[in-house]
Amino acid sequence: MGQTARVSAFVWIAVGSLAAWLWLLLCQGFFWRTDIRLPARREPRAWPPxxxxxxxxxxxxxxxxxxxxxxxxxxxxxxxxxxxxxxxxxxxxxxxxxxxxxxxxxxxxxxxxxxxxxxxxxxxxxxxxxxxxxxxxxxxxxxxxxxxxxxxxxxxxxxxxxxxxxxxxxxxxxxxxxxxxxxxxxxxxxxxxxxxxxxxxxxxxxxxxxxxxxxxxxxxxxxxxxxxxxxxxxxxxxxxxxxxxxxxxxxxxxxxxxxxxxxxxxxxxxPRLHDLWRMVSRSAYAQLRHNPLLLAGTVAGLALVYLVPPVALAVGDPVAKAVGGLAWLVMTGTYLPMLRYYRQPLWLAPLLPFTAFLYLLMTLDSAVQHYRGRGAAWKGRTYTRPDAVPDEG
Missing domain, CATH: 3.90.550.10 (Spore Coat Polysaccharide Biosynthesis Protein SpsA; Chain A)
Incomplete structure (x- = not known):
């Protein structure tokens, strides 16, 4: 009975991941499209300084x-x-x-x-x-x-x-x-x-x-x-x-x-992962307003949306495999336009869960560095959180 309950719970988690991807696909401003370029324009008669x-x-x-x-x-x-x-x-x-x-x-x-x-x-x-x-x-x-x-x-x-x-x-x-x-x-x-x-x-x-x-x-x-x-x-x-x-x-x-x-x-x-890691981690926790609850929610959300589909496909029961595979397919499809924009091989698209896992680790590292007093460090300067500095009015 316990095993059945655990399997059912994992299926529901996979269903939640698929539901999240369907919502992102259709209801998040079609974020995955890459056709948002400079809008229609006409040249002015007099060019402003x-x-x-x-x-x-x-x-x-x-x-x-x-x-x-x-x-x-x-x-x-x-x-x-x-x-x-x-x-x-x-x-x-x-x-x-x-x-x-x-x-x-x-x-x-x-x-x-x-x-x-x-x-x-x-x-x-x-x-x-x-x-x-x-x-x-x-x-x-x-x-x-x-x-x-x-x-x-x-x-x-x-x-x-x-x-x-x-x-x-x-x-x-x-x-x-x-x-x-x-x-x-x-x-x-x-x-x-x-x-x-x-x-x-x-x-x-x-x-x-x-x-x-x-x-x-x-x-x-x-x-x-x-x-x-x-x-x-x-x-x-x-x-x-x-x-x-x-x-x-x-x-x-x-x-x-x-x-x-x-x-x-x-x-x-x-050129190195270290360089990219530093670029992301220096500001990731600031993006979450240095809020531990937002950090926990972000980590849980990244895991549900990006990590559950491949895990379900790898170790789930047949229903979980089917649901997880479909979620991974939707994820992969939404990533293809960005790879085309960057003129990259399309076989990179199924690797998005691995990249998301790297970003999850970068976000956690950003929080760790913040609490060690080294957050938001860039080119020899380290910045405190906004509420730690006096307001000049």
Whole structure:
């Protein structure tokens, strides 16, 4: 009788996993589709002035592949670049000046804000300094882009045209991340897939919905919207600053859009599992608001959705095998479009449960590092949780 009860319980768990996948397939904003690209746009009669703000800390390794693409933007209006050297020790600022002298193009200003005060992340302190420098030029738009992001020559004009045509206060592109090493192929497409599952792009672009997110590597933001939303001051302590920025804009009634990029690419390599692990674990627990209950729920949810199907197929009774196999099939099918977008072999799709297990371990490690006082550590800085710093009002 006990054995029967245990088998029945496992079948019900497998059924719960299948139900979760059917709900994700049909009711989570069709997150698995990859056709959300820059919306229809028309070029304006007069191109508005734009300032590009690039926070950079120890980015000399990637800057030669990214900064020249910004300087070479084919933008019909007035545009210039502000690179903010955030206390680099590798000559980032000097290299930026050398690249500007070598390649020419848009005017470049290199600034340095000094060490961030308590309550600020280094990146947002640098962004604040860059926006302050840009305001003297009275731009209509600000392009916030990371130092590892390479842009096609028409990237800026396409972003501005899309924002103006759609009436968007913020337009963000999820840059195509590098997928060259074995671990990048396994982990990176899943990273974007999981992000879209949490923040379905279709819902983000609709007015009246609460879903808000952006991709910090490429955000075109109206300058007056940034001022009204007090960006970046209002989000100065945010480790996941792109989502916080989007929430601040949308919470103030702004219209935002997020989609996948075609010709905006990250040039930062993550050749080893350790590199990818650190990228995810430094902010995973912050995403859960440092809440142990949310952590427990996330671990249980990941196990139910991603781990139960292969376990049921491997060790379950015939009913559990059938249900688990069907859930795994739905999971695999939803992952195929992301693999196609990243031009990766489709045989990687059935490996998604293994990748999800890695992300589960990364999330647990993020919590462990937080309670050891090493959470949210990045490039020599460790940030406390937001409620541990004084509010400047």
């Amino acid at each position: 734009v300032c590009v703000v690039v926070p950079a800390r120890d980015e000399a390794a990637v800057l030669p592949d990214s900064l020249p693409t910004l300087l070479a933007q084919d933008y019909p209006g007035r545009a210039e670049v502000f690179l903010v050297d955030d206390g680099s020790s590798d000559g980032t600022g000097e290299l930026a000046r050398e690249l500007a002298a070598r390649y020419g193009g848009l005017p470049l200003t290199v600034g340095s804000p000094g060490e961030p005060p308590a309550g600020w992340t280094g990146k947002l302190w640098a962004v604040r300094h860059g926006i302050a420098l840009a305001r003297a030029r009275e731009p209509e738009y600000l392009l916030l882009t990371d130092a590892d992001i390479a842009h096609a020559p028409d990237s800026l004009r396409r972003l501005v045209a899309a924002a103006g045509t759609g009436g968007f206060d913020a337009v963000s592109l999820m840059a195509r991340l590098r997928v060259e090493s074995r671990w990048e192929r396994l982990v990176v497409p899943a990273f974007v897939y999981f992000f879209a599952q949490l923040y379905p792009f279709r819902r983000i672009g609709k007015k009246g919905t609460r879903t808000a997110a952006a991709a910090g590597g490429c955000v075109l933001l109206r300058a007056d919207t940034a001022e009204r939303a007090r960006i970046p001051d209002a989000i100065r302590h945010a480790v996941i600053d792109d989502v916080a920025l989007a929430r601040a804009v949308k919470g103030g009634g702004g219209h935002i859009w997020l989609g996948l990029a075609d010709r905006v690419d990250s040039v930062r390599p993550y």
